Amino acid sequence: MADLAHNITLVGAGTIGLSFAALHLTKNPSCKVTIYDTRPDLQAYVKQHLPGYLIDTDHDACLARLIFANDLQDAVKDATVVQEQGPENADFKVSIWPQIEQHAPANAIFWSSTSGIPASVQGAQMHDTSRLVVVHPYNPPHIMPLLEVVPSSQTSQVVVDRTVSYWRALGRTPVVVKKECTGFVANRLAFALFREACSLVSQGVVDVKDLDEIVQASMGPRWSVAGPFKSYHAGGGEGGLASFMEKIGGTVQECWEASEDDVRKGAITVGGVWQGDVCRQTDEAYGVVATAERDEKTRKVLAAVGRT
Amino acid sequence: MADLAHNITLVGAGTIGLSFAALHLTKNPSCKVTIYDTRPDLQAYVKQHLPGYLIDTDHDACLARLIFANDLQDAVKDATVVQEQGPENADFKVSIWPQIEQHAPANAIFWSSTSGIPASVQGAQMHDTSRLVVVHPYNPPHIMPLLEVVPSSQTSQVVVDRTVSYWRALGRTPVVVKKECTGFVANRLAFALFREACSLVSQGVVDVKDLDEIVQASMGPRWSVAGPFKSYHAGGGEGGLASFMEKIGGTVQECWEASEDDVRKGAITVGGVWQGDVCRQTDEAYGVVATAERDEKTRKVLAAVGRT
Known part of the structure; x- marks a missing residue:
């Protein structure tokens, strides 16, 4: 072609x-x-x-x-x-x-x-x-x-x-994508983070707008430049990801276990009791999103990393 | 102050x-x-x-x-x-x-x-x-x-x-953050996505470098501008997040269930059998990461969204 x-x-x-x-x-x-x-x-x-x-x-x-x-x-x-x-x-x-x-x-x-x-x-x-x-x-x-x-x-x-x-x-x-799988890759990744987000908000750890702010001021910019593997590989210094897992693995495992517990306790499934409050909070935080403005900013971010 | x-x-x-x-x-x-x-x-x-x-x-x-x-x-x-x-x-x-x-x-x-x-x-x-x-x-x-x-x-x-x-x-x-919780919020969110990433790579759905590329070309730039709640709220159109969940909720739930199954089957816990191959792949993909270059690009992204 x-x-x-x-x-x-x-x-x-x-x-x-x-x-x-x-x-x-x-x-x-x-x-x-x-x-x-x-x-x-x-x-x-x-x-x-x-x-x-x-x-x-x-x-x-x-x-x-x-x-x-x-x-x-x-x-x-x-x-x-x-x-x-x-x-x-x-x-x-x-x-x-x-x-x-x-x-x-x-x-x-x-x-x-x-x-x-x-x-x-x-x-x-x-x-x-x-x-x-x-x-x-x-x-x-x-x-x-x-x-x-x-x-x-x-x-x-x-x-x-x-x-x-x-x-x-x-x-x-x-x-x-090498193998057909449920939801393909991008949505699987995004929805995994989204489930954790819903879980944390429904527990009252953080509200919707602050959670978005956290992502916008940390993972968003970082992952625009280096995806999760590259980021944690860099975080491990000369020993790379293996070294990162050695040093921070305990915290990672604790987080994974806490997530599982919280998701189960909060019954974070689609249509669950948690959903109404999270949707209401989101609506109050944002009303109708100005997608043209969002898209214009997104194009600036993409230009900053050399993508068009 | x-x-x-x-x-x-x-x-x-x-x-x-x-x-x-x-x-x-x-x-x-x-x-x-x-x-x-x-x-x-x-x-x-x-x-x-x-x-x-x-x-x-x-x-x-x-x-x-x-x-x-x-x-x-x-x-x-x-x-x-x-x-x-x-x-x-x-x-x-x-x-x-x-x-x-x-x-x-x-x-x-x-x-x-x-x-x-x-x-x-x-x-x-x-x-x-x-x-x-x-x-x-x-x-x-x-x-x-x-x-x-x-x-x-x-x-x-x-x-x-x-x-x-x-x-x-x-x-x-x-x-x-309103309540003390394991790992606070940013790491909880990032590690949730990272676990899914490790799971998908260890199943052979996608390799490390392609997974990073997926994130860098989608969620990273998007979440630099609008976090997950705001993004899905926009995705729901006038009905917002509630409407998004109504329309796409079936897929979201399927993804959540597939994640749980895959994480369990792959035994994606820290130090598991999966870890060696993922670390090896990451090392082969990136060697030593040039963090100065990463930081410079990150600053450009942050400037593009008005953060300094």
């Missing part, structure tokens, strides 16, 4: 679809983007909302490279890539891929933006599952660099390679 | 002591800093190593405001704040505070940089435990803005208030 002259068909024109459209159009000046959605007002809807996702670019030039399609067969017939972000349920995905496969060119590859339905499940009724791979964005994809590339055991290496080189060429950060 | 003309006595001249010395000297031009340590080469040692912590400042002017002490009584006799970063064991801390208390002025307040020994334990042999509060930095404190202020139930509100206003006046981010 050194050649970026792609025809990319987006299936689904929700917020992820629009964000990906903006990303392809701004970062890949030689691509054409087709947006497929069954909504009757598709063209008007996209023209109204897409400009909000187009940053530092000529809106008209971008819109000129957009094609609208209400018919799936039409939408995919010239595609080199079909990128799906339809409803997040397995039935939808299982049923749409055979239709796409039937009408797309033989060498087109297929990406699903799912946050949790693995390619091995989605491909159940496909003829050739080697073409399908999950490309899970971290929202919103026109801002955040990460793309988790999650092949099934049947996805071909060529498809993985083409996927990775496309995103690299666009300056993004595709990372291949 | 609107008046910043402090005499700050640092007990312990290790890396945290030097980092705090640099922080006080650069951010508080009217303070004097006394460094106490029993090492006989104290003055030579500090003069050699402190400049590495002094950024964008006149080294000589900073060093001119430094006093060296090998005698504890001398070191604390004029202090307004005594800040301890000695050996991380309870016996040391329990035994040193009564000596400090005996010789420091009556209105001096006491901070411990401990990462895990609560003030309620440290103060066991003190006459007046209301003066002692934990001020736990996120390393290194001359770079990272966070200070977890963790009072015991006996710490006076005046001491907490003076502590918070001092650090705010220096442009740092002090956050008061």
Whole structure:
């Protein structure tokens, strides 16, 4: 995929679809983007909302490279890539891929933006599952660099390679996840910290806003520059992570055990009694979040670490 | 503490002591800093190593405001704040505070940089435990803005208030933790994610370097700008966090359950069989980390979010 002259068909024109459209159009000046959605007002809807996702670019030039399609067969017939972000349920995905496969060119590859339905499940009724791979964005994809590339055991290496080189060429950060697993990697990590956050808040150790402040003034900036392994490896000095575990391991283990106890005692499961108070506190702390301001700051942070 | 003309006595001249010395000297031009340590080469040692912590400042002017002490009584006799970063064991801390208390002025307040020994334990042999509060930095404190202020139930509100206003006046981010708990908040959160990271790597889902890359390209930048509650609150749209939990809660719960299963199956406890391979991978990925480069990048990220 050194050649970026792609025809990319987006299936689904929700917020992820629009964000990906903006990303392809701004970062890949030689691509054409087709947006497929069954909504009757598709063209008007996209023209109204897409400009909000187009940053530092000529809106008209971008819109000129957009094609609208209400018919799936039409939408995919010239595609080199079909990128799906339809409803997040397995039935939808299982049923749409055979239709796409039937009408797309033989060498087109297929990406699903799912946050949790693995390619091995989605491909159940496909003829050739080697073409399908999950490309899970971290929202919103026109801002955040990460793309988790999650092949099934049947996805071909060529498809993985083409996927990775496309995103690299666009300056993004595709990372291949080696085994399909529940929630993939980014959400697994984030939700693990989030559960601990919910547990600490529900115990009254810290309130919602102070917990966020703690993360924003410590792990956030640190992990923008060096992930957890690199950070603790540095923390161990010359002996690295092994030395860190030797020196600080006792505290780490105590924390892990305290977490388990607290999560169990607090019954920190989704829909538990704790949830109402945590949601109420969050609502009181933030009201409606100004995402445009958040995204602008995030872009500054990304620029500071050389990511765009 | 609107008046910043402090005499700050640092007990312990290790890396945290030097980092705090640099922080006080650069951010508080009217303070004097006394460094106490029993090492006989104290003055030579500090003069050699402190400049590495002094950024964008006149080294000589900073060093001119430094006093060296090998005698504890001398070191604390004029202090307004005594800040301890000695050996991380309870016996040391329990035994040193009564000596400090005996010789420091009556209105001096006491901070411990401990990462895990609560003030309620440290103060066991003190006459007046209301003066002692934990001020736990996120390393290194001359770079990272966070200070977890963790009072015991006996710490006076005046001491907490003076502590918070001092650090705010220096442009740092002090956050008061409401209840003493194992590991305080920042490490509890970071270690929860770290355990999940170790679990995923030891299962072969992702390797060490790719996991770090995932965090650096997603949560790191995001959480620099908006912590987990604010982020998921935004993710829920107008309905906020409650709506997020409604929509994505199923996936969150699946991830939490998968984590528990995997951590149990992988026996992800400190010193477990998994640890050798993870440490080896980390060592191969990074060798010796260039912390100066990491710190410089971190400062750029902090500047991007308006923290210094």
